[in-house]
Amino acid sequence: MAVALEHIDLYSPDGYVDAPPYEVFATLRREHPVFRQEMPDGTWYWAVLKHADVVEVSRDPVVFSAEVGGVVLEDQPPEQLEQTKNMLLMMDPPRHTELRKNVYPHFRPRQIASLADRIRVICRGLVERGVEADEVEFVHDLAALVPSEVFGEMMGIPPEDRPQINRWAEMMTGGQDPDVNPDGYTASSGNDGSMNMAIYGMEFAKARRDHHGGDLGDLLLATEVNGQPMTDLEFGYFFVQLVTAGNDTTRTMISSGLLALLEHPEQFDRLRADPSLIPSALDEILRYANPLHYFRRTATTDAVVRGQEIKAGEKLAMIYTSANRDEDVFDAPDRFDIGRTPNPQLSFGIGEHYCLGVHLAKLEGRIWLEELLASGATVELAGEPRRQRSNLNNALKALPVRMYP
Numbered sequence: 001m002a003v004a005l006e007h008i009d010l011y012s013p014d015g016y017v018d019a020p021p022y023e024v025f026a027t028l029r030r031e032h033p034v035f036r037q038e039m040p041d042g043t044w045y046w047a048v049l050k051h052a053d054v055v056e057v058s059r060d061p062v063v064f065s066a067e068v069g070g071v072v073l074e075d076q077p078p079e080q081l082e083q084t085k086n087m088l089l090m091m092d093p094p095r096h097t098e099l100r101k102n103v104y105p106h107f108r109p110r111q112i113a114s115l116a117d118r119i120r121v122i123c124r125g126l127v128e129r130g131v132e133a134d135e136v137e138f139v140h141d142l143a144a145l146v147p148s149e150v151f152g153e154m155m156g157i158p159p160e161d162r163p164q165i166n167r168w169a170e171m172m173t174g175g176q177d178p179d180v181n182p183d184g185y186t187a188s189s190g191n192d193g194s195m196n197m198a199i200y201g202m203e204f205a206k207a208r209r210d211h212h213g214g215d216l217g218d219l220l221l222a223t224e225v226n227g228q229p230m231t232d233l234e235f236g237y238f239f240v241q242l243v244t245a246g247n248d249t250t251r252t253m254i255s256s257g258l259l260a261l262l263e264h265p266e267q268f269d270r271l272r273a274d275p276s277l278i279p280s281a282l283d284e285i286l287r288y289a290n291p292l293h294y295f296r297r298t299a300t301t302d303a304v305v306r307g308q309e310i311k312a313g314e315k316l317a318m319i320y321t322s323a324n325r326d327e328d329v330f331d332a333p334d335r336f337d338i339g340r341t342p343n344p345q346l347s348f349g350i351g352e353h354y355c356l357g358v359h360l361a362k363l364e365g366r367i368w369l370e371e372l373l374a375s376g377a378t379v380e381l382a383g384e385p386r387r388q389r390s391n392l393n394n395a396l397k398a399l400p401v402r403m404y405p
């Protein structure tokens with residue numbers, strides 16, 4: 001092993017700045033697939049690194065709770081944890097099961113497919129904007145606008161409010177990077193985007209009860225929780241959840257996807273020559289450059305994962321970045337192959353909390369690629385890509401490119 005066990009640090013966000021620690025993950029998958037990792041705050045967690053084990057933990061929400069300790073590794077102060085429990089992602093059954101059943105109909109493939117024409121107009125406009133500009137910072141100038149415009153239109157959020165909402169979302173999820181959130185890590189900082197966004201969501205709900213918009217905003221407001229329509233507070237938290245879950249991840253899928261294609265020009269040429277590969281290319285982008293490194297669970301009872309005893313109360317991280325390159329599941333896992341099938345990547349999770357927005361994210365990714373290819377534009381790097389300092393977001397924070405007609 002290149003690095004001695006005691007020197008391995010899967011937690012430090014610094015270890016993800018140049019690239020995720022793929023080699024260390026590969027060694028640990030062979031030698032310590034459930035790895036005990038210390039954290040600077042004196043606590044520690046089990047890093048679950050094999051594909052099959054991430055699936056097993058994800059599929060047992062009763063033993064491995066999302067609610068007890070939340071989904072990020074840093075333990076939250078009790079009052080903050082209490083608030084996050086209002087979000088679908090951080091709920092356990094039976095509360096989770098009921099809310100999920102009620103909101104799911106709005107996110108079914110058929111409902112989402114009806115957005116395709118609008119998404120195409122948005123993506124076409126953004127490709128045109130990129131070609132007209134001399135040079136663009138692709139992450140923020142183009143990729144970020146796909147989910148933010150689409151979600152803004154779906155929900156009826158005024159266009160002038162969308163940049164501020166994006167900014168709050170980025171501050172919330174990118175708190176480990178001083179460029180993204182100069183005030184420090186959001187879990188311990190009151191000055192984060194979540195409160196502002198929840199207040200925005202609650203005010204949006206209040207205004208919407210008097211003036212309907214005939215969109216998803218109305219449908220969600222009418223969704224029942226415990227036999228009653230959502231309260232403004234419940235809506236506020238659901239709003240935060242949708243924006244944070246949907247914005248940065250989709251932006252990352254689009255920007256990291258473009259970078260992967262630029263770094264593998266033979267795959268980019270292959271896609272241009274055969275656009276019918278777009279769906280499998282998108283799955284490969286999601287596998288190879290999964291937008292989220294991990295989500296956390298907390299054991300509610302003693303359990304065993306791959307022979308490792310886990311005690312009640314201990315925390316686990318389901319490391320998607322490792323599972324997506326597990327050689328037991330994927331041939332040549334480090335190869336970027338846009339024709340890869342089957343491709344059981346875990347970038348949207350699996351089981352009870354499987355991403356609610358998966359059909360929307362994939363539709364946006366597919367139409368974006370279709371419009372990019374249809375434009376015939378040539379894209380090239382115009383500077384060094386920069387990655388976010390984060391053990392949670394596998395994201396770019398800057399991707400300077402030039403696009404030619």
Ligand code: HEM
Nearest residue numbers: 088089245246249250253291347348349353355356357361
């Ligand atoms: C490429 C884009 C996206 C990625 C990689 C992604 C990833 C994920 C992952 C890994 C989970 C589940 C985690 C777990 O098991 O705890 C999740 C859940 C969720 N996602 Fe996404 N997501 C994306 C886009 C979206 C979009 C566009 C929306 C909504 C508009 C969305 C809304 C949600 C919600 C509400 C949940 C919680 C579901 C539940 O707990 O039942 N996501 N997502």
